[in-house]
Amino acid sequence: IRLSQSIQELLCCPICHAKLKTTAEQFECTDSACAVQYPVVNGIPVLINEQSSVFSFYDFISHRKTFFGNTSGSKLKNAIRRSIPKIGKNIKGKANYRRFAEVLLGQSTAPRVLVIGGSILGQGMESFANHTAIEFVESDVSFGPRTMLICDAHDIPFEDRSFDGVIIQAVLEHVVDPYRCSEEIHRVLKEDGVVYAETPFMQQVHGGRYDFTRFTHLGHRRLFRRFEEIDSGAVCGPGMALAWSYQYFLLSFTTSRKWRTLLQLFASLTSFYLKYFDYYLINKPGTLDAASGYYFMGRKAE
Numbered sequence: 001i002r003l004s005q006s007i008q009e010l011l012c013c014p015i016c017h018a019k020l021k022t023t024a025e026q027f028e029c030t031d032s033a034c035a036v037q038y039p040v041v042n043g044i045p046v047l048i049n050e051q052s053s054v055f056s057f058y059d060f061i062s063h064r065k066t067f068f069g070n071t072s073g074s075k076l077k078n079a080i081r082r083s084i085p086k087i088g089k090n091i092k093g094k095a096n097y098r099r100f101a102e103v104l105l106g107q108s109t110a111p112r113v114l115v116i117g118g119s120i121l122g123q124g125m126e127s128f129a130n131h132t133a134i135e136f137v138e139s140d141v142s143f144g145p146r147t148m149l150i151c152d153a154h155d156i157p158f159e160d161r162s163f164d165g166v167i168i169q170a171v172l173e174h175v176v177d178p179y180r181c182s183e184e185i186h187r188v189l190k191e192d193g194v195v196y197a198e199t200p201f202m203q204q205v206h207g208g209r210y211d212f213t214r215f216t217h218l219g220h221r222r223l224f225r226r227f228e229e230i231d232s233g234a235v236c237g238p239g240m241a242l243a244w245s246y247q248y249f250l251l252s253f254t255t256s257r258k259w260r261t262l263l264q265l266f267a268s269l270t271s272f273y274l275k276y277f278d279y280y281l282i283n284k285p286g287t288l289d290a291a292s293g294y295y296f297m298g299r300k301a302e
Helices: 057-061 075-083 093-107 178-188 217-223 238-251 257-281 285-289
Strands: 020-022 026-029 037-041 044-047 112-116 135-140 149-151 163-169 189-200 227-236 293-300
Touching: 037 057, 044 057, 093 163, 093 189, 093 227, 093 293, 112 178, 163 178, 178 189, 178 217, 189 217, 189 227, 217 227, 217 293, 227 285, 238 257
Parallel strands: 044 149, 112 135, 112 163, 135 149, 163 189
Antiparallel strands: 020 026, 026 037, 037 044, 189 293, 227 293
C-alpha cells in the first residue's frame, strides 16, 4: 500500500466514518452495521461510497476509464504533441503555491496536505510538490503516476481534522455537488487548516460527461463561505479565455475526429499568443469579470 502507516491510521469509512481494518488485499469498515469491504488495486486503496458516487469499485478493479484516458503513444506522437503551442497559461499558480507553503510552514514544521485530483502534477506545483518538509497524500478518481488513494471528494475517507492543508486544483467543475465537497474539505482540515483551490470560469466543456459547473469570482468565494479568505483572484486571464472560445468556435463546425484534430491544431497555432496578454491583465479589476479561471486560498473558520 502506497500510503504511509501514519496516514493509514487516519483513514475512515467514507460511508459511516468508522475506523477501517486492513489486510493486504482490502480495507474493511469496523462498524458491523456497515461492514463494507474496500478493494486495494496495485497498492492503491479504493475508498469510495458506491451509494452516492458516480463511480463503482468495478471501474477501478477492471481499470475502466474514469476521468483520464490513455495518453500514451509513440515517441513521435508525443514529441509532436509537445511541440504544439498551448493556448492556456496559469499565470499565478507558482506564486500562489509558494505563499501556500509559507502559510502552512508558519503553522506547522511538518504539515500534512491532501491533494484532491492529484493523479498528475497540477500546473505551478512543481517546486511545491518537492518540498521535503510537507507530507503529501495525493488522491484522485483516476489511476495515474502520482495516485496514492482513490477517493471521491463528496465523501473523503479521512477522520475529522486530519490535515493541515487541502489542494483542489481544476477539480470542482468536475464534481456533481461542489458545495458538499467544500464541506468535506472543511471537515478534514485541522482548526487552522488552509485550502487552496483553482476552478475555471470562462472555459468550455473539457471533461466530457464529467464536466458540470463553472463559477464567477463571487460564486467561487461563496463556495468557500466557511473559510476566512487569505487571498483570491484570477489565476488564468481573459487572453486564455478568448483563445479557448476561439478554439471551441471552430470545433463546433464538425464532429469528425479527423477534422477536429486539424482544427484544434489550427486554433493553437493561430491563438496561442493571446495568453501572453494575461501577464499584463491578470491583476486588472476588469479581469475578474472575464477570467478563464479563479483561485481561492482560505483558512478554516466557523
